[in-house]
Amino acid sequence: MKWEDLKKDINSISQEDKSILELTALLASVRKEQNITQKELAEKTKVTQAQIARVENLSYIPSLKTVVKIAEGLNLELVFIDKTPSK
Template sequence: MSNNKWIRQKDQQDTTKGNPLSKRAACRLHTATGGFMMKSLQEFKAKRMKDPAFAKAYAESEPEINIIRAIVEARNRQNLTQKELAEKTGIAQTEISRIESGARNPSLKILQRLADGMGMVLKVSFEPKREIHA
């Protein structure tokens, strides 16, 4: 596949059929010669959020995405590699990678071990729902 035709293509073997946010779902962004090109991720999200199925899937995935983002940002703020965090927590580096990629959902026990390994406190909260905006 040439760079002209495809900017990005993900694995098309989707095990969660029908989920527009699935990590394995086909995701093709075409150049001007083959389709469309977005100027930014925000524009892409705004366009996709007009689709009710996408907006629903996005809202359902948001808590998982927030957990992943929090783990990665905390680890990066401390300049820790996944391997270094694995050594501090006793969690395999491959498992940390799976958690950060969204392939695995961590238990509260695992989240606590990650927090302890980074010298942090795990905080879970329940907040009122808010409207999703692109």
């Protein structure tokens, strides 16, 4: 796929889908930075290795419960930040 085509595809997805992509990419990146295999993460989180692979390959949109389990397995905490500009 050409970069121009990819940019069009990325720009056409919803903000919700972009957020999911960013979150799953972050989880995969942190796992790799921590030198944890998918199998090790699966054992820590009680999420199957196949499920973790599908999340990382973007072939499965995980539930919030699954995201929280994976994040906790990576010693991460989900935090919500108010995007409203402060006055």
